[in-house]
Amino acid sequence: MNRLLDRREFLKLSGLLSLSYAIPRFGMVPRASQPTPGGQNVLLVVFDALSAHQTSLYGYHRQTMPNLDQLAERAIVYHNHFAGGNFTTPGTASLLTGTLPWTHRAINYNGTVDEPYVKKNIFRAFQNHYRIAYSHNPLVNTLLFQFTGDLDEFIPRERFFLASDGFIQTLFNADEDIATVSWARTIKRKEEGYAYSLFLTHLYEQYREGKVANFKPLFPRGLPNTGGDNYFLLEQAIDGIGNRLIAVPQPFFGYFHFLPPHYPYKTHRDFYGKFERDGWKPVDKPDDLFSQKKSTKTLLKWRIWYDEYLLYVDREFRRLFDYLEGSGLLENTWVVFTSDHGEMFERGISGHITPVLHQPVIRVPLLIFEPGRETREDVYTPTSAIDLLPTLLQVTGQEIPDWVEGVVLPPIAPTSPDPERSLYAVQAKHNEKYAPLTRATTTIVKGRHKLLYFFGYDDLVGRERIELYDLEEDPEELNDLYLARKEIGAELLEELKAKLTEVNKPYL
Incomplete structure (x- = not known):
């Protein structure tokens, strides 16, 4: 594995380094492919770490999502919707299996679902649809990898990075794991400052810097990233997904899980500083026993950065929605807007990696856009992330598997909701899986x-x-x-x- 690249490999690499990089942008809106008679599409859009507590739609003081506020007038809006857990792995697994964390057992950081649930997932439930998925988040991809047998198209997360090792997976898709490790060892500089090939490392760093340099002025706090040099623009992913959806066979089931507004909170310059001088301060709350000892000043700063990041998310979701509507796709598509968990900036705690399950980290937005709906309906009955899977099967006329723990959401359910139904959320990050x-x-x-x-x-x-x-x-x-x-x-x-x-x- 530790060997020099031969001449042919070097020329391949050199050619790749010289490629220009262009972000696709929505232009003229083409019409979507023709749907199969009787089949409806489902588009499940998840924005990571989006708390209902800080969303203007649910009464937050700042107008963090004005476009969502407008779109809500055509949706079913759920006001008391709860995630299955308070970080990505359990929260996402509950969305994808319709079961709670203590059932699917994806409870640890970057964990996986229990073996039976590899075949008990939302993609298998939609086996009569074209199933397509994407996520920036590596923890989400760990779960999606488990379900690849039930996916018709799994878009690599590197596809929508500005600079990454994505072309390695493309060139060596039959030996992706070995190729990626070899690339990292040969080209990428280690934390200690060395790599196997200093010359190629220098070329790679120049290549990477060239890719991102033009975009840095657009993001005063730095480019959005998933860690390291995996920079991305939300615009690129939104455009790429939008263009792909109007081309795929119908009916389709699409699951798209975008990293923003998850930390780091790197908003676009159009929203930079929007809330910094508004003078508003949230309710003061005492530090929790599990406080991270974050000062009030620090929490206020991170809250502002997060709130401004929400404005960016809000604009990009509206662009996607308008593009798909212009293509005619939404005439036959159920669209769901939600999150896997929330975020908090109170009680001495910033983020969501915490034992606490207060409202900011488990109460998340949920809006369902029904084809043809032009009026708003508000639902205040408490609901759970595990209810989405059976609901989406119900509205598309499919059988609900007996392993699903959720129920069909109101007002779609044929019966009135149980006001005394018990809902659960679980945080067991440091518990053994089995x-x-x-x-x-x-x-x-x-x-x-x-x-x-x-x-x-x-x-x-x-x-x-x-x-x-x-x-x-x-x-x-x-x-x-x-x-x-x-x-x-x-x-x-x-x-x-x-x-x-x-x-x-x-x-x-």
Whole structure:
């Protein structure tokens, strides 16, 4: 593996380095391919780490998503929609399997679903559709790789990077793993400052810098990236996906999971500084036991950067929506806008890598755009990410598998929603995958109440912590009512512990 490139390989590389790079832009809108009679498309659009708590559609003080506000007048808008977990792996796996994290077991960072769920996924459920998927996020791609047997088209994440190793996968698709490692060892400079080939490393760095140089002025805080030199523009992915969708066979099922507004919050210059001097400050909340010790000043700064990043996301989603509508595709397509989890800037915590399951990290937007709908409908009944899979199967006239844990969403469901239905979210990042949950945070939402149950953490006195909130009276979760409403708290805790006993049984 540690060898010099031969002359033929070097010439190939040199040719690649000289290629110009152009971002496709929406021009004249062509008509989409003709749909199969009777078959409807489904387009599931996920923006990573998008919190309903900071979305203007749901009452946030700043107008962070004005385009979404407008589009909502033609959608079913869900106001109390909960992710399955508080970071990418469990949250996305719940979307893709219709099951909760303690069932699919993708609970660890960059984890995978349990083997039975490799064949129990949303793509297999839409086997009569052309199934296509893409994500910037490497954790999402870990899951998508598990489901490639049920995908007709899996777009490599490097396809929409400004500079990456993507052409290595293209040239050596039969030996992608070996080729990628060889490329990294031969060309890319290590953290220690060396590589096997100093000459080619210099060429690569020049090539990479040439790719991104023209775009740097557009992003005052730096180019969006997934880490390292994997820079991307959301515009490029939006344009590429839009152009691809009008060409693929119909009916199709598309899953597109974009990294923004996930950290790092690198907004476009059009939105840079929009909120920096507005003078607004959020509700002050005391530091949590699991505080990261972030100062109020730091949290305010990250919140502003995130809010300005939302403006960028908002514009790009509107561009995609308008383009697909102009192509005629939306006449026969259900469009879903949602997220895998949220983000928080309070209680001394920034981001979502935390044991806590407060509203900002698990309450996410959900809008469903039905073909032909011109009026808005608001749904306040609590709903879950696991409900999307059965709902999308229902609206396209397909059978709902018995392994799905979610229910068909209102108002699409043929019966009225159960006001006392229990919803759950799970955080068990440091628990072993195939073991009972002994170090985790779980929550149960039932009606207006939400109970949080922390257990197994070293920081906890007595190894557990319980909190109860009335989300109608106290949407900011400032007043813990566990002692004041003992009967309700005890009932919810008993139900949650019974559920934990049930899901732990296979791993005892």
